[in-house]
Amino acid sequence: MPEKAASKTITIADIAKMANVSKATVSYVINNKKGVSLDVRKKIQRIIKESNYKPNTMARALAGKHTNSVGLIIPDISDMFYANIIRGVEKASGKFGYFLNLFTTHANPEKEHEVFDFFTSSMADGVIVMTYFVGKEVTRKLRQRKIPFVFLDFPYDDDIYSVSVDNFEGGFKATNYLISLGHKKIAFLHGPEAARDSKARYRGYLKALEEHNIPFDKDLVLKGDFLRQSGFKAAKKLIDIKKMPTALFAANDQMALGAMSALKKEGYRVPEDISIIGFDNTEASSFSKPTLTTIMQPIFEMGSLAAKTLISLINGKTPEKKRYLLKTRLIERQSCSYYNSR
Amino acid sequence: MPEKAASKTITIADIAKMANVSKATVSYVINNKKGVSLDVRKKIQRIIKESNYKPNTMARALAGKHTNSVGLIIPDISDMFYANIIRGVEKASGKFGYFLNLFTTHANPEKEHEVFDFFTSSMADGVIVMTYFVGKEVTRKLRQRKIPFVFLDFPYDDDIYSVSVDNFEGGFKATNYLISLGHKKIAFLHGPEAARDSKARYRGYLKALEEHNIPFDKDLVLKGDFLRQSGFKAAKKLIDIKKMPTALFAANDQMALGAMSALKKEGYRVPEDISIIGFDNTEASSFSKPTLTTIMQPIFEMGSLAAKTLISLINGKTPEKKRYLLKTRLIERQSCSYYNSR
């Protein structure tokens, strides 16, 4: 333990003494509560300013019951997706005077529990949760401790606040776009089986086909795993089975890019021979050749909406909706063009 | 009688009661201090576990003098650079049982002060600072409050702990690499004037030339601003003045990529006609065509080393070095080749 220094930090008692009032009065001034005359109030404020006094956060948190900080639990911070979440949460929290406590679980169940326990023991006034192992247990814990929480990118349950991206709508939008360009033979490339978001995008794809009375062709639905390589393989497969679609919708950019390079390698031109659309609007999507048309997720907004919702909750309000589904946006680039019937 | 149980959160007093001991004894057990018999210790531990008791973080922080969390102040989180810093800090902190409090200043001086005041009023046991407006003032504040701190990517002063990347060595390494490939006419492309890191890289460049007795040619030194566009322009300029180097070292990847596209556009082949090396190893550098050889900064390590150093400081140790300079790493890709004298 560090040697405790002798230079006392200034406390509320010191201020009270200087102003010839009680601690209580100082506290009321600090918190802008009424019951203090203007004279005394001003005097105290002046003394506080002059002595550069800052109330101790821990003591406030202990005595009152709020820390003025929100917690954010995410699996990792290895890519821009999470970075944008953080930014969104941080920005919105800051606007309301809240600070951010960041916790990452490293997709590790043990660590995840640890983190939850930490929150559970007061540390943040509320918590935004984005995790792999969400379970009844976690929500039960949070409920038990009466700490407000919002789930992120996981429309978990009906009676839980959550903010997510509308992947269904995104899939629908992507497919519709291709259809609007005249395409009818549209392939879909799945992410890993377990991926909820990929599935939702697929449902959007089906819905769009259906709405335009385009017959579903199961040969045009391919398996992937969100990795570049799987896009590459899937494209090869399409070529092999000699059922070339005129457009391909990949459940994420990585795979779209993989498919693109495979197709180009085999002599297909993008977008002249085949249009490709991805999902995510990753940085790489704007560097490919041709640049990749894709669906952008409003990640930043997701984070910031989650924070806003949480803070309302903290303040005892009851935001109207329980589940927010954010709309995606189509980013038109070069990889898609009108169907060329030639 | 209604045994009123308002779902109170369980405290150390409750545990003490259950175990028929005093709060103090429970506290000793929680903190693994000696002076408690094995029997009692085990009993208390069992009760703690059974009742799922978690000590209140705020109270501990107030009574003891540590929060078990480290603060990290960074300007923003908009790119992978910062994301990696965060990861590094978070990982290392976690290993020592510390949590991370993240604060971003949005490159806004006002916000920066706010954040510092927050820390100043206890909230983290120590803080890692990475900021635009570092000044005497900030370090004075931190010193005054006796809160340990470490600067990141800013070898600020000799008597302050700091962890940075050795940009000089990186510039030296990049240039040396080109020289080892037989190049003698090597251009350097600067970042913005104010950028310390760019300057350091330049010094490394000069040093490498000097060590190999390669005459310095000021025409081969170009101005840029770290943005892609400036790389593009610089390359054009090189072409115009008809003093084509055989290699180009850009102070960051963005500019390297910009230069690459300009050169390709004008019919130069990379790397056959001109080798290009960048700095940063951004994601984009591995997607270009040809892929970009570059210098990687050990960002993650920087964050993690900063955290380790800080935690030593917190624990009253005095780490040996005050300024850490981390070595960069050369990432060989396709954009550099042997000088072709043909």
Place this chain on the structure above:
DNA sequence: CGAAATTGCTGAACCGGTTAAGTAAGAGGT
């Protein structure tokens, strides 16, 4: 004009822990 309500401030309990000082019982030394 006297009672009631309001205003302005204080004292003290409390939040949930940590820790220094004190005590009683048992162990060790001579």
Place this chain on the structure above:
DNA sequence: ACCTCTTACTTAACCGGTTCAGCAATTTCG
């Protein structure tokens, strides 16, 4: 046996705030 050390706990003060009950002085009002 006597005195001293340890060991194992307990008591109570404290960390730095918040907040409620209480009280005196002042204002409002029937």
